Amino acid sequence: MLAYFTWPTRSINHREIAQIRTGAKHRQIEPASPEALAAFLSAWPEVEPGTGLSLDADQLLVKARDAMVAAVQTFNSAGLSFRAELFIVTSIIAWTYLMHAALKKEGVDVRYWEGSGRDRKVKTTPGGGKKYWELGQCLRHAKCRLDVGTKNNLFYLLEIRHEIEHRSTDRSLDAALSAKLQACCINFNDALKQLYGAKYGLERNLSLALQFASLDPEQVGAVRSADLPPHLATVMDAFEAQLTPEQYSDPRYAYRVAMVPRHANRASAADIVAELVPSGSDAAEEINRVLLRETERTKYRPGDILKKAHEAGHRYFKMHDHTTLWQRLDAKNPAKHFGVDVAGTWYWYESWLQHVLKVLGERAAAYAASMPRL
Template identity: 30%
Template sequence: MVKRKAAGALTETEKPIVKALLGRSWRNQDIQHLLNKGRSATINSARITEVKSDSSISPCPDDEVEFYIAKKDSYDPVTGLNLYDDERLIRAREAMILAVQSFNSPTLRFKAEQFAVQSNIAWTYLLHEYFDRAGVTIVGKDGRSLLLSQMIKRHDFPLAKGVANNIDAVIQIRDAVEHKLFRRADEKFFSLFQASCLNFDEAICNLFGDRLSLKSELSFALQFTKLRFTQASDLQKYDIPEHIEALDAELDDKLTEEEKSDLSYKFRVVYLLESTSKSKAHFEFVRPDSAEGKEIHNILEKRVIADDDYPYKPGQATKLIAERSGLKFTSHNHTQAWKLYKARPPSSAKQRAQTNKEYCIFHKTHGDYTYNEAWINFVVEKIRVPQEFQSLRLVK
């Protein structure tokens, strides 16, 4: 047998309001409907009847009744937020929605700047509400409230270090907006901004309840043309001003490699192009830390991408390794290297395409292998180690 939840009780403040509404000839069911807006434990009609029959309760002034009605009418039935009680959270959500809408708008060019400013406002309101409810004084004697940069450095900051690093990066971008033109910096900071959106939605849900989620608003932007695979590869090759490149480098220089790889700091996806018909072709997003993500290097690349990412033929790779290492590095040494470090299979192998995609790929159309910059750097570093140096029989 399912037990009904116990009905709520009227507060001492509400009883005079009910009395006043009865005096205005409101029906019991209308008063009950008003009282139950935003209420978890609802009031039943018996509570109203009790007030009606209690001659010791006096009606409250009209202005108090009007304020009570206005406050009750301000509840959002979706989020449960009230304009009078939850103003910071309402503003926080709206600021982040504005940040996303402005960034996704096809008609606006002021994207990175808008997002940096609006998201800072969103995070500030959200954390002010959290610390205020935790009993922290958020407004000092000078009338200034806690800065966002101060809140993320507090010992009682409620979110992960990666979230704090992401917020700090967006703060610095916001500060730079006041003094520098960003031009085409939108793509440069997209991964930071996407992480900020995801962090914000997770934070507001964890701290204040799942009803406040922005998942329906924080979606990917649509466009009227198909995204070519080469476009996805070239997103980071925009003409970015030097001062923006410098800012991006400055942000990364402050963090360790582990902090920079934190998905809470900077959002990353792996684009997997499935082999399928044109009518069904699509991008599949794979988490980089999943088993599938870790195996992504084993997926054959389209030649247009391969030409860009694996540009060096064996002879070119040999020459670059010799130049950068200062050693006599021959084509024979290069063959020794790819065998030793298993960059590619032997020429007699049946599965010639089973290379280590981190360094090398096989071109089926013309039957040869090419290498990337990572391979050059890897071999140069390896042959500087004495035992590796000896195994390849190199000459200084």
């Protein structure tokens, strides 16, 4: 009996079997029919190879692991052009299954209900199936044990998923989202091991992805200048404008890695593809300084633009002049990426500040050229 009914997430002992035999427990349950017994024995053991998880009782956990493996394998597949979108949709399915399993383990009912009293019943889908919580609802529950950085990462990807669902994208998001997607993978694996044990981690299932190209300066420049669809750029900027500097730099939110080509000084290290730099070292601090400088987008209010212009010597430049300039150039058009609207407040990017200073510099040069020489 122990062999038939025990697996890693469910342990059955002799005491429980004795209680069933004597009728102390489950007396009301009828014995299985010979047909049901034969069906059970013919299907046993219904467990996942490698983990021993029950494909029936642990199906949420099995599906969660399978979905995340599928998401990573899809993203790493050669020849696909819209890998980020495919990864996001599949990984959110994986996280939803994992959160349903984890919350049920905490005694939380993850179904939607309607009505009250005797009329209370589970909400159903148009097809008649039970309606369960979406991922966002799971993340907001008090018994969700994920850390803030992991939640921020998932809320960010959910925002992108909503845009993908309702608007078609005409260019790849892979480069722009890679740090968030990598964090999503690591967070999922850590959550699996934290909630269920180290033996359920996925690091043994998936290895380092290989590629045909190295990251040369031209390639990195192309990644940085990726022309995102305006509506997605607005969503990304609006979400990150709400984060504190600590939340933005949290590796749980976005996992950023600096890759520096190097020649091995020792024969034993010649085949090492990646080398981890100790946190807090001089090299790590310099890498962090460069990464923050290249990924953080400084935002300016109109008064900040005027202050910078005055510091550059353009004391005559007033708020009215600034308003006239951005209106004439349609600078608040999201397609131009000069700024972003965050909760009804407009913020200008560094690109707009530099454009303003360029215009003012050209005006000053033209004015100086028009003055008569003494």
